[in-house]
Amino acid sequence: xxxxxxxxxxxxxxxxxxxxxxxxxxxxxxxxxxxxxxxxxxxxxxxxxxxxxxxxxxxxxxxxxxxxxxxxxxxxxxxxxxxxxxxxxxxxxxxxxxxxxxxxxxxxxxxxxxxxxxxxxxxxxxxxxxxxxxxxxxxxxxxxxxxxxxxxxxxxxxxxxxxxxxxxxxxxxxxxxxxxxxxxxxxxxxxxxxxxxxxxxxxxxxxxxxxxxxxxxxxxxxxxxxxxxxxxxxxxxxxxxxxxxxxxxxxxxxxxxxxxxxxxxxxxxxxxxxxxxxxxxxxxxxxxxxxxxxxxxxxxxxxxxxxxxxxxxxxxxxxxxxxxxxxxxxxxxxxxxxxxxxxxxxxxxxxxxxxxxxxxxxxxxxxxxxxxxxxxxxxxxxxxxxxx
Numbered sequence: 001x002x003x004x005x006x007x008x009x010x011x012x013x014x015x016x017x018x019x020x021x022x023x024x025x026x027x028x029x030x031x032x033x034x035x036x037x038x039x040x041x042x043x044x045x046x047x048x049x050x051x052x053x054x055x056x057x058x059x060x061x062x063x064x065x066x067x068x069x070x071x072x073x074x075x076x077x078x079x080x081x082x083x084x085x086x087x088x089x090x091x092x093x094x095x096x097x098x099x100x101x102x103x104x105x106x107x108x109x110x111x112x113x114x115x116x117x118x119x120x121x122x123x124x125x126x127x128x129x130x131x132x133x134x135x136x137x138x139x140x141x142x143x144x145x146x147x148x149x150x151x152x153x154x155x156x157x158x159x160x161x162x163x164x165x166x167x168x169x170x171x172x173x174x175x176x177x178x179x180x181x182x183x184x185x186x187x188x189x190x191x192x193x194x195x196x197x198x199x200x201x202x203x204x205x206x207x208x209x210x211x212x213x214x215x216x217x218x219x220x221x222x223x224x225x226x227x228x229x230x231x232x233x234x235x236x237x238x239x240x241x242x243x244x245x246x247x248x249x250x251x252x253x254x255x256x257x258x259x260x261x262x263x264x265x266x267x268x269x270x271x272x273x274x275x276x277x278x279x280x281x282x283x284x285x286x287x288x289x290x291x292x293x294x295x296x297x298x299x300x301x302x303x304x305x306x307x308x309x310x311x312x313x314x315x316x317x318x319x320x321x322x323x324x325x326x327x328x329x330x331x332x333x334x335x336x337x338x339x340x341x342x343x344x345x346x347x348x349x350x351x352x353x354x355x356x357x358x359x360x361x362x363x364x365x366x367x368x369x370x371x372x373x374x375x376x377x378x379x380x381x382x383x384x385x386x387x388x
Contacts, residue, residue: 047116166307177236230273254271
């Protein structure tokens with residue numbers, strides 16, 4: 001059931017629409033002119049608006065403009081007895097969901113309203129999911145160290161350049177990569193992640209560049225690699241320091257020529273990919289030890305962002321505790337725990353060898369094992385930090 005606002009200066013049209021729509025279980029409000037419709041829209045909560053175009057005073061096109069200024073997500077269906085192609089095109093260009101001429105085809109109208117409400121529900125659901133996603137992937141903290149990272153993301157993300165993210169395990173290098181993507185012009189295109197350390201060296205080239213059927217024993221069909229999957233978007237190579245020298249050479253070629261070749265093929269494939277990399281290794285040391293190509297390093301490290309360890313930003317622990325408290329409690333369908341000040345103090349005394357990843361695990365353990373509130377003693381009893 002949708003809540004629908006009908007704006008039309010003809011009483012007979014309004015009454016007919018209300019009768020038909022209420023028979024279909026919709027809730028209907030009527031406005032006799034454009035100004036009244038705008039006022040009702042401001043006060044109400046509508047799923048769809050039906051608006052006449054030719055009305056005295058404020059006409060339908062003006063109403064369309066004003067309603068879109070207030071909420072561009074609500075579908076507005078324009079109706080008119082004076083409809084023509086030019087009017088319809090103008091209405092659609094200004095953001096109308098659809099245009100229907102009088103006398104109204106009620107079946108078409110009902111189908112249009114159904115499609116509009118379904119579309120509106122999807123828009124709302126998408127927004128909620130994005131909000132949840134952005135909260136899950138939020139970079140939490142106000143310390144000077146983490147603020148430098150946030151500032152660098154804001155400066156670098158819109159520029160289509162390569163970024164190397166450094167930092168210890170568990171510091172949140174993937175979050176930085178995701179935000180570089182989300183704040184870039186490629187945000188609506190794929191974000192493809194590859195953990196180079198988790199893929200055997202003999203398979204990394206197939207994973208990155210794809211393969212043709214029969215290229216090797218288990219290649220039973222053609223397969224696109226991560227470069228092709230990320231076309232138009234961002235490819236995140238995590239733990240790039242663990243990549244084989246053979247794969248490094250092919251990645252270098254892809255960066256230089258914007259082309260890749262599938263394993264078992266001699267055909268070049270054009271790719272448009274922004275490459276972001278991350279490592280917990282010192283790549284300059286790896287270069288000295290002949291484990292990493294120096295020319296590739298210079299290609300990847302146009303911009304370097306270092307993510308600080310949790311031990312270097314202990315002042316962020318209260319914010320991090322509140323953030324994970326909310327996320328984890330929601331996952332378990334529980335109310336947020338009360339984290340007492342002495343618990344925060346104890347958490348700040350721990351040497352976090354596993355950084356944010358370890359911190360989240362400890363918070364989850366405390367939320368599971370404690371009742372309603374977390375005290376300093378609970379942290380001492382349940383945190384069980386890993387010491388070197």
